[in-house]
Amino acid sequence: MADGFDxxxxxxxxxxxxIAFLLTGDRHAAEDLLQEVLEQMYVRWRRIDGAPEAYAxxxxxxxxxxxxxxxxxxxxxxxxxxxxxxxxxxxxIAVRDAVVTALRALPxxxxxxxxxxxLDDLPVSEVARAMDCSEGTVKSNAARGLHHLRHVLxxxxxxxxxDS
Amino acid sequence: xxxxxIRDVLGRATDDLQPPPDLLERVRTGGRRRVAxxxxxxxxxxxxxxxxxGAAVSARSGxxxxxxxxxxxxxxxxxxGDTAFLDQVAGIWRxxxxxxxxxxxxxxxxxxxxxxxxxxxxxxxxxPGHGRPYGWTGFVSGEHVVxxxxxxxxxxNSEALLAGPDxxxxxxxxxxxxxxxxSDLRYDAGGRVGRVFRPVTLDADGVMVVxxxxxxxxxxxxxxxxTTAVRPAGVEPPSPPALLSRLLPGRERAWGxxxxxxxxxxxxxxxxxxxxxxxPYGVHGGPPGTYWxxxxxxxxxxxxxxxxxxxxxxxxVFRTVSATTTGTPVYLGLLNSPETIAVLRVRLPDSLGxxxxxxxxxxxxxxxxxxxxxxxxxxxxxxAAARFLEVTPPGGRMFRVPLS
Numbered sequence: 001m002a003d004g005f006d007x008x009x010x011x012x013x014x015x016x017x018x019i020a021f022l023l024t025g026d027r028h029a030a031e032d033l034l035q036e037v038l039e040q041m042y043v044r045w046r047r048i049d050g051a052p053e054a055y056a057x058x059x060x061x062x063x064x065x066x067x068x069x070x071x072x073x074x075x076x077x078x079x080x081x082x083x084x085x086x087x088x089x090x091x092x093i094a095v096r097d098a099v100v101t102a103l104r105a106l107p108x109x110x111x112x113x114x115x116x117x118x119l120d121d122l123p124v125s126e127v128a129r130a131m132d133c134s135e136g137t138v139k140s141n142a143a144r145g146l147h148h149l150r151h152v153l154x155x156x157x158x159x160x161x162x163d164s
Numbered sequence: 165x166x167x168x169x170i171r172d173v174l175g176r177a178t179d180d181l182q183p184p185p186d187l188l189e190r191v192r193t194g195g196r197r198r199v200a201x202x203x204x205x206x207x208x209x210x211x212x213x214x215x216x217x218g219a220a221v222s223a224r225s226g227x228x229x230x231x232x233x234x235x236x237x238x239x240x241x242x243x244x245g246d247t248a249f250l251d252q253v254a255g256i257w258r259x260x261x262x263x264x265x266x267x268x269x270x271x272x273x274x275x276x277x278x279x280x281x282x283x284x285x286x287x288x289x290x291x292p293g294h295g296r297p298y299g300w301t302g303f304v305s306g307e308h309v310v311x312x313x314x315x316x317x318x319x320x321n322s323e324a325l326l327a328g329p330d331x332x333x334x335x336x337x338x339x340x341x342x343x344x345x346x347s348d349l350r351y352d353a354g355g356r357v358g359r360v361f362r363p364v365t366l367d368a369d370g371v372m373v374v375x376x377x378x379x380x381x382x383x384x385x386x387x388x389x390x391t392t393a394v395r396p397a398g399v400e401p402p403s404p405p406a407l408l409s410r411l412l413p414g415r416e417r418a419w420g421x422x423x424x425x426x427x428x429x430x431x432x433x434x435x436x437x438x439x440x441x442x443x444p445y446g447v448h449g450g451p452p453g454t455y456w457x458x459x460x461x462x463x464x465x466x467x468x469x470x471x472x473x474x475x476x477x478x479x480x481v482f483r484t485v486s487a488t489t490t491g492t493p494v495y496l497g498l499l500n501s502p503e504t505i506a507v508l509r510v511r512l513p514d515s516l517g518x519x520x521x522x523x524x525x526x527x528x529x530x531x532x533x534x535x536x537x538x539x540x541x542x543x544x545x546x547x548a549a550a551r552f553l554e555v556t557p558p559g560g561r562m563f564r565v566p567l568s
Contacts, residue, residue, distance in 0.1 A: 009188045018178035026295075031184065035191055036317045042195030092176055099177035118167070119174040150165045153173055 005045050008052050009038060015120065016056055022115045023064035025100045033063055057116065057130040065108045102152040109133075110145035117142050194318030197340060234273040234287035234301050234315070240369040241276035243284075249275060253284040253304050260309040261300060267291045273301075274337050278373045280328030281306045283335050287315065303335075303397045311397035322397035324387050330378040334385060334396075338370030343394060346386045347376040349443055355473070355480045355495030356440045359386060382476040386445035393445040402449025405474055407436075408523055410543040412460030418467040419459065432490055433459075433469050435482060441473055450474035453523030454499065454506045460545045462516045467491060468545065470510045470519040472499060483510050483519070505557045507565055508543075515548040518567050528554040529567070 013034065020030035020037075037059040041052065048055050103111050109131065116127045117138070127138045165173075184190070243249050254270040267289035274285040287301040297314035303325045304310065313321045323339030326332075334345060343364040350358045364372050364387075376385045387394040395401070411422065419425055434457060435441045451474075458470045462485070469484045469491070479499035484491040501507045508521040520527065521543035528536040531549040539546070546553075546567070556562040 006188060009191060013183045013187055014181070017183045018181050021178055021181055022174065027181070030181075032316060032318075034183065035187065035194065038187075038191040039194040039198055039318060042191055043198050092180070095173055096177040099173055114170075115174070118171045119178065121171065146167075146170065149170060153170070154165055 004052075005042060008041075012053055012056070013038070016053075016060065019057065019115055019120060020060050020064065022099070022103055022119060023060060023112060025104055033060060037063065054126065054129055057120075057122075057126075058132065061112045061116075061130050062132075064112070098153055102149050105152070106145050106148060109137075110141045110148075113138050113141035114145035114149065118146075190318055197318075197320075200340065234285065234321070235271050235289065235299055237273060239272045239275055241274040241284075241371055242369070243275035243277055243282060244272075244369075246275065249282060249284075252307075253286055256304055256307055256309060257286045257288065257302075261288065261312065265291055265296070266300065274369070274371060276335070276369070276371050276373065278327055278333050278335055279375065280333040280335075283325060283327050285337055290315075313397075322395070324394060324396045325398070326376070326379070326383070326385060326396045330380040331383070331385075332376055332378040334372075334374050334376045336364050336366070336372040336387075338366055341389045343387055343389050345374075345376075345388075346445070348384045349386070349446060349475075351478075351480065351495075353495065355435075355482060355493075357443045357475075359443070359445070361386075361388065383447040386443070386447075388445045395447060399447055401447050402476075404448070405450040405452050405455040408453070408456050408521070408543075410456070410458045410521065410541065412458065412468075412543065412545055413540070415459055415461045417465040418461035429489070433467075433484060435471060435473060435493055441480075443475055446475065448475040450476055450479070451506065454479045456508055456521055456543070458508075458519055458521060458543050460519070462512070462545070464516075466516070468512065468516075468519065469493075470508070470521075472508065479506070481508070481510060483512065485512055485516065503555070503563060503565065504560055505555070507553070507555055509553065509565065509567055511567070512545075512548075517548050518546045518550050520544055520546055520553050520567070522555045522557070524558040526556040530554075 016037075017030055017034050020033045021027060024030050024033055037056055040059060041048065041056060045052075103114070106114065112131055113127060116122050116130055117124070122130070124135045124138050127142075128135045131138060131141075238244075239250065250272045253272055253275065257270040258266060270286050270288040272284050272286050274283075276283055282305075284304045285301065286304055287299055289299045290296045297316050299315035301313055301315050301321050302309060302311040303322070305325065305327045310325060311322055313319075315321065320339055320341065323337050324343070324345075325335045327335050334347075336343060336345070344361040345364055346359040346361045348359075352358055366372050379385065383396070383399060385396070387396065416422070431437045436457070454472060455474045456470065456472045458468075460468045462468055466485055466487045471482050471484075471493075473480045473482070481496040481499050482493045483496060484493045486492070496510065499506060499508065505522055505525060508519070510519040511517075512519065520529070520539075523542055525542050527539035527542060527544065529539060529546050529550045530536045530552050531547075532551050536554060550567050552564055553567055554562060554564045
């Protein structure tokens with residue numbers, strides 16, 4: 001295996017998992033998606049053009065388009081420890097629930113645009129590469145997605161303000 | 165909400181997410197498998213083209229490629245041509261999973277005859293839906309669906325089955341990784357676990373069928389790939405017993421303050437921390453109230469440790485008595501306690517006393533001629549003169565046992 005793959009996985013898998021989670025709405029689906037993409041990159045590592053992270057984001061967006069799931073427990077897997085509610089993080093759980101619900105209501109392209117622009121703080125040009133579209137399309141998708149999120153998540157701003 | 169607030173809530177919704185600690189290992193394993201399968205598919209394509217059949221073979225990665233070979237590869241095994249059996253198995257599978265959860269006709273990847281009756285490996289696509297995997301796969305033995313597992317990328321599905329009512333037939337199918345198996349385990353004179361592993365040798369259909377020890381009540385056969393245990397299909401690991409750790413009064417004479425007893429020191433004494441005394445490739449549970457670690461001191465300040473190691477009904481008993489920092493464990497054999505609850509009785513050498521224990525019970529003891537004396541707690545080091553132990557289990561009837 002070419003140099004750098006292990007380092008890439010170790011350093012970027014957390015950030016990529018968070019993108020995958022917001023793209024799929026489900027922790028297990030996000031882990032599946034991430035592993036699938038990383039395996040694909042493992043096979044193609046030497047042939048990846050440009051930044052591996054950009055490749056990974058694009059693969060996540062492409063593969064997540066049809067993988068949005070409701071947040072129900074998978075029937076064949078028991079609860080993992082990370083699925084249990086931590087009683088002293090109820091606000092964060094509420095935030096997560098609201099965010100996932102709000103993103104679920106978005107079409108996949110709007111969702112991807114919002115997640116990549118605002119979770120990962122990517123410039124429009126990078127988001128356009130990940131979504132394989134023009135910068136104008138990114139802006140319009142992000143704007144529509146944001147409009148919905150602002151409407152739905154407005155009560156969350158109280159939680160944000162109190163913690164700031 | 166401002167852009168900053170949007171960023172903040174997205175961040176808060178994901179801040180605590182961390183990938184599994186073994187992600188890199190899983191990715192490498194799955195990636196190597198993809199590479200191997202790609203080569204296999206390409207080789208098959210070359211062979212097919214050379215044979216002139218004209219069959220098309222896809223070398224794309226992703227959901228259409230292996231590990232979904234169980235969905236696409238032609239049926240193998242000596243019963244592959246038995247269409248009545250294949251239909252029967254497909255019907256059993258569909259009935260078990262429900263017609264509304266599977267997509268299309270179930271596919272029989274393997275169908276073979278065994279001394280335990282016919283066995284099949286079946287797979288099916290899952291009806292698309294929230295939370296569903298790509299497909300399902302599992303073993304069918306006779307008319308019984310033994311296992312149902314999700315088909316997911318990077319996941320190796322069970323490739324081994326202990327078939328028959330006494331699980332005395334080991335069936336292994338090709339899972340793309342080298343396996344070895346051990347029919348049974350043994351204990352040596354020192355109470356250490358010994359296994360002899362033999363490689364799994366697959367026939368041209370990718371199947372191995374071999375007899376193993378009958379094991380109706382507990383799993384004795386073990387499989388592994390490298391140093392990773394492989395669990396047979398349909399076997400859920402039974403619950404191990406809870407460790408009953410007891411620190412006897414007066415132990416500080418030999419061990420010093422509890423705070424001064426380091427983990428390293430305990431690791432040298434406690435056998436459960438040593439691999440040679442365990443069975444990492446087996447599947448074991450154990451009855452409650454049998455897993456003990458009792459630490460105390462003799463009257464002359466020798467360190468005492470009485471411990472048991474539990475593999476199902478086999479409860480191995482050990483004692484260690486030493487005046488020095490380290491001690492040599494002495495294996496005393498398997499616990500033989502037919503009473504309503506397990507009673508541990510270990511007579512120490514040199515008339516140093518008798519260690520007794522019975523989980524949650526009220527204990528009394530007496531010598532040959534004296535009255536019954538109360539014991540504090542459910543474990544104790546009794547004087548060497550103790551001859552009888554009275555045990556009253558929690559909520560149970562009192563009984564007495566000799567301390568020979």
